[in-house]
Amino acid sequence: MIRIIIAEDQKMLRGAFASLLKFEDDFEVVAEVPDGQQAWEAILEHKPDVCLLDIEMPHINGLELAENIRRAGLPCKIMMVTTFARPGYLQKAMDAQVEGYLLKDEPIDCLIGAIRRVMKGERVVSTDLAAALFMKEENPLSERETEMLRLTREGMTTGDISKALFLTRGTVRNYLSSAIQKLGAESRQRAVTIAEEKGWL
Template sequence: MSDVIRVLLADDQAMVRGALAALLDLEPDIEVVAQVGSGDEVVEAARGATVDVCVLDIEMPGSDGIAAAAQVRDELPGVRSVIVTTFGRPGYLRRALEAGADGFLVKDTPATELAEAVRRIHAGLRVVDPALAAESLAEGANPLTEREREVLRCAREGLRVAEIATRVHLSPGTVRNYLSSAIGKTGAATSTQAAQAADARGWL
């Protein structure tokens, strides 16, 4: 049975994980051999179960799916990964591919298409949701710097400038400059709106 593709599922929602596992296990050439509920568990579980393909959600406790894909690429070079998420955001797609993911699909993809994607990714191909790929190309690259993303993530939590400055170890004036730049790049009126706009595009 060496031709069976061994799959790991990572999703913090047990019901979603169970449903995906049940659907994939119906395929004669695919077997779900590991399931985890956080990004931090992916590499160890994949290594322990001798996994071929990791199917990763994005938003999970600990490391998110994009960080987990990067870890898989760095630590398990023979293992491939695909992001399957509810959040079909162009910025997420770009970040996932840059992190080393081999595929990116949204969760309403039919089960037969997901199984076929797993096969193609295992064969060394890249599989990306076509509508999302077109949207990502149209939108272009994430314009925010890492520092701008960092201060916007703090603003998203509702922190004030002084609180952000303390957290990221910068002066309040420097934080204001980063926020101002991010506001300009997102076309927003306030830092809170900028954080929301960037989040909606998958830039954070």
């Protein structure tokens, strides 16, 4: 019996996955949870064979959860199921050594087959995403520029960053301006989004 945990913040989709997987004689869904924190607790409690994780979840996202699972040395297989065909997300998932990365619009038969394949030791990536593995884009951002965007993502203003890093406001603005220019963005928030999508934050 393959014991599965489903972590998906959309209630309807989570229920649909669970209902369809329960039709399989060799599958048992041991927990269905709406966020990363509850997923982590369920993984520690149930010790599943497979974790189906959405990427964008509250509290702990799927990629962070995958890293936690690996750091803890837990033996479960990790499968990301996502709406996002973003090379950056895929690269981060590969870096976390996940066994599967599938798009949510794949037929359910693909998901069922993929679960069985990862249990046999294979790695499964949606065909639409496989090409992205060979198109890894070079990160143009310096370490400081990346740090500025990361702090901006956390909601810090130029003044906040200036105080936290003991830099002048002008220096902070210069770093942010350089990052925005390199990413071809029209604002610092857009630069954060672009860097996230490419897996540089």
